[in-house]
Amino acid sequence: MKLKLLYSDLKSDIEIIEKELETALNSSSHFLNDASLHLLKAGGKRIRPVFVLLAAKFGQYDIELIKKVAVSLELIHMASLVHDDVIDDSEMRRGRPTVKSQWNNRVAMYTGDFIFARALQYITDIDNPKAHQILSETMVEICIGEVIQIEDKMQLDQNMRDYFRRIKRKTALLIASSCHLGAVVAGADERVAIQLKRFGYFVGMSFQIIDDILDLTSTDKQLGKPAGSDLLQGNITLPVLLVKDDPAIRPLIEKALAGTMTEDERQEFLGKIRTSEAIKKAKKISDTYLQKALREVEALPQNSIKKSLRDIALYMGKRKF
Amino acid sequence: MNATIIDNKIQELQNNILMQLHHRTLLKYTGQPIVENETLFYLLLPFLNGEIWTSEQDEVSTTIGIIYTALHAHDQIDEVDATSKNQQLTVLAGDFYSGMYYQLLSKIPNIALIRSLSDGIIDISEQKTAIYEPTSRPITDWLHALTVIESKSIEQFMKHYHLDQYIPLVQQGLLLNRLAYELRILQETHMKTRIVAAIEKSEQFTSTKRSAERILEELVSELSSTFTRSISTSPFLQDEVKTLIVNRMPRIACEHQTTREG
Numbered sequence: 001m002k003l004k005l006l007y008s009d010l011k012s013d014i015e016i017i018e019k020e021l022e023t024a025l026n027s028s029s030h031f032l033n034d035a036s037l038h039l040l041k042a043g044g045k046r047i048r049p050v051f052v053l054l055a056a057k058f059g060q061y062d063i064e065l066i067k068k069v070a071v072s073l074e075l076i077h078m079a080s081l082v083h084d085d086v087i088d089d090s091e092m093r094r095g096r097p098t099v100k101s102q103w104n105n106r107v108a109m110y111t112g113d114f115i116f117a118r119a120l121q122y123i124t125d126i127d128n129p130k131a132h133q134i135l136s137e138t139m140v141e142i143c144i145g146e147v148i149q150i151e152d153k154m155q156l157d158q159n160m161r162d163y164f165r166r167i168k169r170k171t172a173l174l175i176a177s178s179c180h181l182g183a184v185v186a187g188a189d190e191r192v193a194i195q196l197k198r199f200g201y202f203v204g205m206s207f208q209i210i211d212d213i214l215d216l217t218s219t220d221k222q223l224g225k226p227a228g229s230d231l232l233q234g235n236i237t238l239p240v241l242l243v244k245d246d247p248a249i250r251p252l253i254e255k256a257l258a259g260t261m262t263e264d265e266r267q268e269f270l271g272k273i274r275t276s277e278a279i280k281k282a283k284k285i286s287d288t289y290l291q292k293a294l295r296e297v298e299a300l301p302q303n304s305i306k307k308s309l310r311d312i313a314l315y316m317g318k319r320k321f
Numbered sequence: 322m323n324a325t326i327i328d329n330k331i332q333e334l335q336n337n338i339l340m341q342l343h344h345r346t347l348l349k350y351t352g353q354p355i356v357e358n359e360t361l362f363y364l365l366l367p368f369l370n371g372e373i374w375t376s377e378q379d380e381v382s383t384t385i386g387i388i389y390t391a392l393h394a395h396d397q398i399d400e401v402d403a404t405s406k407n408q409q410l411t412v413l414a415g416d417f418y419s420g421m422y423y424q425l426l427s428k429i430p431n432i433a434l435i436r437s438l439s440d441g442i443i444d445i446s447e448q449k450t451a452i453y454e455p456t457s458r459p460i461t462d463w464l465h466a467l468t469v470i471e472s473k474s475i476e477q478f479m480k481h482y483h484l485d486q487y488i489p490l491v492q493q494g495l496l497l498n499r500l501a502y503e504l505r506i507l508q509e510t511h512m513k514t515r516i517v518a519a520i521e522k523s524e525q526f527t528s529t530k531r532s533a534e535r536i537l538e539e540l541v542s543e544l545s546s547t548f549t550r551s552i553s554t555s556p557f558l559q560d561e562v563k564t565l566i567v568n569r570m571p572r573i574a575c576e577h578q579t580t581r582e583g
């Protein structure tokens with residue numbers, strides 16, 4: 001099932017957000033317009049806006065107000081992708097050339113800064129200091145997470161705590177904040193807002209672990225880049241941490257980190273890790289987070305949105321690609 | 322207010338900015354966040370001229386300085402190759418500093434100012450990107466672009482606190498500093514930055530075939546005269562502040578001024 005079918009109830013509101021994103025990315029600069037249009041065309045799952053809207057249903061739902069939060073969060077996500085592509089020297093994203101490859105790194109930096117400022121323009125329509133404190137703290141934490149990720153790159157002697165700390169900041173925080181902000185801005189009960197925030201955090205952790213597994217188990221074609229790219233770029237993910245002490249695999253990991261891995265060795269590494277226990281163990285850990293997310297949903301007040309939250313969590317935690 | 326007191330105030334602001342942005346890894350790989358003393362001087366100009374200056378303005382001026390560090394960090398990214406650890410972390414440093422300015426203003430809280438500064442950053446990003454567009458533009462467009470890039474954040478700050486009368490001075494002073502900087506770089510390295518190359522291509526210069534250096538010299542000279550006039554005729558600047566501004570004008574500009582008027 002496609003993710004969009006799971007939130008078909010929100011279809012008209014998601015369309016409003018798509019239109020608003022288009023307006024938000026409009027600029028007097030031709031380059032910024034082209035770069036932004038380029039990003040919009042690349043699409044995306046719009047997971048963060050969906051969580052904002054669903055969480056807001058636990059309070060006074062007003063699409064005209066809540067769309068400001070949803071658009072802002074999606075813009076922050078987009079801006080970070082444009083800058084990440086510079087950091088990772090990525091040529092392609094979602095099957096399209098990245099802003100940095102189509103223009104240059106500097107244009108990508110200014111595009112990201114422009115989108116980030118637009119995000120703040122949108123969110124400042126919300127006159128709620130708490131909402132701004134939540135979002136700004138999240139943004140700072142995400143940056144610190146990315147700094148740590150660069151520090152941890154190529155470091156095979158890291159532990160699982162390092163990994164969880166990293167993915168929390170890399171992915172889980174923004175999803176947690178999407179849920180939290182949706183609830184806070186809609187004036188939901190404080191206890192409910194915290195439950196939703198925790199739900200978002202657990203879903204985000206589960207989602208990122210699955211993402212890291214898929215980088216190793218999917219085909220190059222499905223990924224649009226070589227399978228195992230995370231490791232080739234020096235990022236140590238959970239499955240790799242779980243097999244790093246296996247004498248049959250460790251030399252291959254070291255070669256990948258040293259940048260000396262041949263294509264045959266990449267295939268050998270993928271074959272070995274796919275049949276190892278690491279993938280199963282990583283899935284189990286992802287599943288534990290998913291179960292925690294579902295428990296948070298159970299504890300929420302009864303309403304029709306609970307089913308959507310449950311279905312989306314299950315989709316994100318069980319997806320095959 | 323004498324020069325020492327002013328330097329101390331600028332230093333205090335500089336220290337506050339560095340304190341807010343302290344991050345062990347970023348410091349190790351990217352060095353201290355950079356914001357020019359001259360930028361801070363113009364940011365503090367109303368205070369130095371004896372305007373009422375609240376503790377909130379003091380706090381907010383730190384966040385304005387932080388915006389300059391954030392934007393400056395992203396100006397340091399190589400157009401072609403940003404794969405070194407230093408470059409990767411410089412990208413993140415800029416993002417981290419942006420997050421910090423937002424966080425500090427959220428804590429005050431001053432949401433209206435966040436809005437107004439975001440408007441300014443949008444304008445700045447648009448002008449910076451315009452430099453990469455292949456279109457030839459008149460010189461006035463490029464001078465406007467540089468004015469926005471150099472002074473927009475301070476302008477938004479001054480508008481917010483009803484200090485509008487200082488804006489033309491800030492714009493002229495910071496534009497003059499930037500042009501003098503571009504001229505110095507050109508003279509020392511014989512390399513044209515993107516903006517100098519764009520200015521050189523302006524229609525009015527292609528017909529006269531003047532060198533980039535000559536064009537910049539003329540611009541600096543012209544702006545120096547205008548700025549000096551603005552300072553001397555200002556009805557609200559205290560005499561000692563007028564002297565301070567003139568003394569802080571880039572030497573290169575003063576030399577041209579002397580040549581032109583002397």
